[in-house]
Amino acid sequence: MALESVIIAGGGMAGFATARELRSRGFTGQLTLIDPEGLPYDRPPLSKDYLLGTRTRDQILLAGEDWFRDRRIEVLAGRAAALKPDEGVVLLEDGRELAADRIVLATGAAARKLDVPGSDLETVLELRNRADADKLRDVLRPGVRLAIVGAGLIGAETASAALALGAEVTLVDPVDPPLVPAVGTTLARRLHRMHEERGIRVLTGIPAAITVQGQEHRLALADGAAVYADAVLVGIGVVPETGLAVSAGLDTDNGILVDEHQRTSHPKIYAVGDAARVRLPDGTLLRRAEHWEHARNTGITAGAALLGQELPNHGAPWFWSDRHGVHVEGVGSMAGEGRVVIREKEGLPAAAFRLDADGRLEGCAAIDGGFTVRAARRIIDRRIPVDPAQLADSAVDLRKLAR
Ligand SMILES: Cc1cc2nc3c(=O)[nH]c(=O)nc-3n(C[C@H](O)[C@H](O)[C@H](O)COP(=O)(O)OP(=O)(O)OC[C@H]3O[C@@H](n4cnc5c(N)ncnc54)[C@H](O)[C@@H]3O)c2cc1C
Incomplete structure (x- = not known):
């Protein structure tokens, strides 16, 4: 049966990306995005330009009202309070009840509370x-x-x-x-x-x-x-917002458990972004990601999966961060066993590469090294063999190694 309606609970990057992807892949049915905060906005600027006052409220919106109107995506200001999974129903806190063929949970994460006396003070x-x-x-x-x-x-x-x-x-x-x-x-x-x-x-x-x-x-x-x-x-740190999933009886474990299609343990319900965690077919639980690109990519995957289309391959996970005027990026995984190779620039460590026991690149992080990380991503995704001595040599252009 063709998909006629989708409700997305949560309008952060993951919920927004799911809606955008559904429309760009040709979904013409009813599409509703519910979020207590209203129009979706981007979170990374909250600790950067928005906090500094160099970007405004409007400038951090992921899209303006017109964009949603043009694409017939209804943005409902409200909070999903409960689900009836078999009926595809979302109950809102204010008593409204909505139903759709599929529900996508994109509820993100909440800041982790400090467990000491006084941490609940309003200030x-x-x-x-x-x-x-x-x-x-x-x-x-x-x-x-x-x-x-x-x-x-x-x-x-x-x-x-x-x-x-x-x-x-x-x-x-x-x-x-x-x-x-x-x-x-x-x-x-x-x-x-x-x-x-x-x-x-x-x-x-x-x-x-x-x-x-x-x-x-x-x-x-x-x-x-x-x-x-x-x-x-x-x-x-953060804790995933799994409350809706738990009360609806979905499988959770430090995240709403999903397969590689972003499907939860209930066939009508999908989950994306910081709230979701992948469980492999053999039961292995992957580490839950909490980065912007991952949120976007899981939304893209959910869009494809909901429409029964081929899943995209996103490659190694990537994140960035900014502090004191420097830009930090990381790709793949720097955690785990293996050999770490450091590349220096002007006498300071500028990039780190982690190689597994077979000498394959597994992860890279760099300070002000966007090109390096991009090349490393290609090397990781294509499993290109690399020489550690060349990784360490700042005279070697990493883009050449990635060809
Ligand atoms: C201050 C800050 C800075 C960051 N900087 C970076 C960075 O530099 N680089 C990077 O890679 N990542 C960064 N991140 C992480 C990145 O922003 C998150 O990974 C991403 O926002 C996750 O998207 P999401 O849609 O899964 O969740 P969220 O962005 O948390 O969105 C979830 C949405 O769901 C809504 N919601 C929750 N419960 C309900 C409910 N019951 N019903 C309806 N709606 C609900 C919430 O109101 C929220 O709008 C940063 C995060 C923060 C907070």
């Missing part, structure tokens, strides 16, 4: 959505003391933006250096060192409690040290 901030960014932006002014818990991607980006806005930033992380699984130890060290070089106070420690007296927050660390700040931001 303890997080950064996942536009309202969070607006709240943070309101407190960031020259001289304000900001303590950030977590120096991973979002913590580090926010520290960099806050510093640029004149804040006095203290960055606390239990691990030194953070980000090793994403970029490898050598680049992680260089990136983490940049914070102190730019004037951020960096502490290695485990938060134990947050108290507030008047306007002043006291972030106590387990070793007895304390950080005093006007505001505290917690950036310690």
Whole structure:
């Protein structure tokens, strides 16, 4: 039976990409996108240009109202509260009930809460959505003391933006250096060192409690040290939004479990983006990805799968991050066994390559090295054999090795 209607719950990059893909692949049926935040917008700028004030609310929209109207994609402001999977029904928080042939869960993830006394204080901030960014932006002014818990991607980006806005930033992380699984130890060290070089106070420690007296927050660390700040931001990762799936009885395990078609354990329901996690046919659970391109790609896959078309091959996963004026990119996986080769530029580690036991390139990360990462991606995807000595030699153009 031809597909006549699709409801997408969640209008982040993954939900948006699913809708866009369905239309660009010729789906003419009814298409509804539900999100409490209204028109889809892009999240990466929230810790970068939007926080800095160099991009506006309109400039971070993934598309304007006209775009949705022209494509007959109905954007409903609302929150999906429950599903009736067999009937293809989505119940909204406000009591409305919608039905479609297929439902796509694109509910993303929520900021992980810090599990210490005081972390639920209203003045303890997080950064996942536009309202969070607006709240943070309101407190960031020259001289304000900001303590950030977590120096991973979002913590580090926010520290960099806050510093640029004149804040006095203290960055606390239990691990030194953070980000090793994403970029490898050598680049992680260089990136983490940049914070102190730019004037951020960096502490290695485990938060134990947050108290507030008047306007002043006291972030106590387990070793007895304390950080005093006007505001505290917690950036310690995310948890997938699986609530709808759990209550509907779908299989979940740190994510809504899907196959390579983005199909959940119920035939009428698909899941995409940060909320979804792939379970292979043999039961192996893949690591859940939490990056922008992955969200977009899973939406593209879901669009193809819903229409019964051939699935695209997206190749090795890729992410980027920006801090202190440098651009970081990673492709494939830097985590795991194998040999790591470092390429230097002007005496500093600029790229890291991870090779598996057979000498195949598995992952690459680079600082201000977009060409390098693009070439590495090609090498990984095509399984092109590479010589570690050439990877390490900055005089060798990696694009030549990727041919
Ligand atoms: C501040 C920040 C900076 C980032 N920077 C980068 C970066 O530099 N590079 C990179 O690769 N990645 C980055 N990311 C990660 C990237 O943005 C995410 O991987 C991507 O947004 C995931 O898209 P998604 O659609 O799966 O989820 P989300 O973007 O989280 O969207 C989910 C949507 O679902 C909605 N929703 C939730 N529950 C319901 C419900 N019950 N009913 C209806 N709607 C619901 C939410 O309101 C939300 O709009 C960043 C993320 C953040 C927060």
